[in-house]
Amino acid sequence: MTVKAQQYPWMLAPARRLLQDMARLPHALLLTGPYGLGKTAFAAHMAEMLFCGHPDSAALSVCGQCQNCRLLAAGTHPDLQWVAPAEAGKAIIIDQIRALAEFLHLRPHIGLRKIVVFAPAEAMNTNAANALLKLLEEPPPDSLLMLVSSDPARLPGTVRSRCQRLTFPLPARDEALAWLRTAEGFPGGEAELLLDLAGGAPLRALELAREGFLPVRNDLLADLEALGNGKTDPVSCAARWKAHGTRRCLEWLEGGVMDLIRGSMAGSPGTRTNPDLRERLHVLQKRLDLNQLFRFLETVTGGRRLLGGPLDELLLVEDILIRWTRLARQK
Ligand SMILES: [Zn+2]
Structure with a gap:
């Protein structure tokens, strides 16, 4: 290498x-x-x-x-x-x-x-x-x-x-955005979206773009919505998520849940990492309980940390999505 x-x-x-x-x-x-x-x-x-x-x-x-x-x-x-x-x-x-x-x-x-x-x-x-x-x-x-x-x-x-x-700390946001725009040629809005999804890490942003992750988020959110409405089941969702790449799906979910928590606390559709999905997240947020969201965030974070270990990824995602389904169907 x-x-x-x-x-x-x-x-x-x-x-x-x-x-x-x-x-x-x-x-x-x-x-x-x-x-x-x-x-x-x-x-x-x-x-x-x-x-x-x-x-x-x-x-x-x-x-x-x-x-x-x-x-x-x-x-x-x-x-x-x-x-x-x-x-x-x-x-x-x-x-x-x-x-x-x-x-x-x-x-x-x-x-x-x-x-x-x-x-x-x-x-x-x-x-x-x-x-x-x-x-x-x-x-x-x-x-x-x-x-x-x-x-x-x-x-x-x-x-x-x-x-x-x-x-190494994360670079300043302006510096990272300038690099994504000039060195990599991303238009302004897309560069911001990618950088936010990447938690501020510019090469991660580039990787997400190359992996075509922006449209995948729509599918992931659609799965979360459908699980809440009883229109799909955690097992088939988990298989789809694994095919999309477990790590990036869980990273996205973690950011998405933080968005929901922020929105819930502010009482408005606040989203830092998915501004283009704001309305749909807001609809979802209205039927979720804040305390349970916090607990679910711990589950997601804990699960993401287990990746790369000996655990079965598919079972891990299934478990997380089963918990999501319970959370989303309560209200
Ligand atoms: Zn030399």
Whole structure:
């Protein structure tokens, strides 16, 4: 696996800070912050800057000509390793960490140091994390480990505490919108809708657009309405939601329920994440009980956090939609 280095405008200041003091670069960095900011591309960019023989530290760009740059561009730099699950959704396993130990104890081939990027680091299973812990306890010389994680709570505290943490905040809304409009060409209204649905994370917004998620929300809301009216059942809905992608459906549901809660508390059809669905959400909101909505939100949030674990996704969504059906049919 290799990830293309990118310089997103909201990542420039942290990059500058990190590169300013190369002498004090730690052995291990934990790059955290919400999903969809470009943390992995940031790690790739840092690797480029650290390997290049003639980097431009003002422009934060590399020469593109030296041996390091050419090997990086070809994805064959011998001093850089990426550690990722063999398949999406699977774990990083101990064999991958063991192979790394050998790599790290050799001297750098052509660079000044060896760099390893773990992405997503929280995919490490317990055995792999324990093996990594040994490396972190006695860091091999001339090496930099970068752990990229949007969910660092899933890493053992012992691993986290041995890394210097760099947390990326969400970019300012204006900056993210400007990027979606100019760099990616989304019209103004659509950029706002996507960014709100993505919780403010610009690359997540881009991903939602590429996945064609905007129209999917209509189907999800129609299912919620139909469940309340007894026109469909949770089991067939759950199968549809799984086909749409469980994670993004539950993320949307979480935002939608927060919209309903906000609307309910304000006594008006307030919606931050689905302004185009305002009227339909308002109709729904009028027959829901606020206390029960809060409880349902906990269920959705809890369920979303279980994703990626050993649980059966379909059963999880079924359970959530059964609870929704009870909630929506009460009044
Ligand atoms: Zn170079």
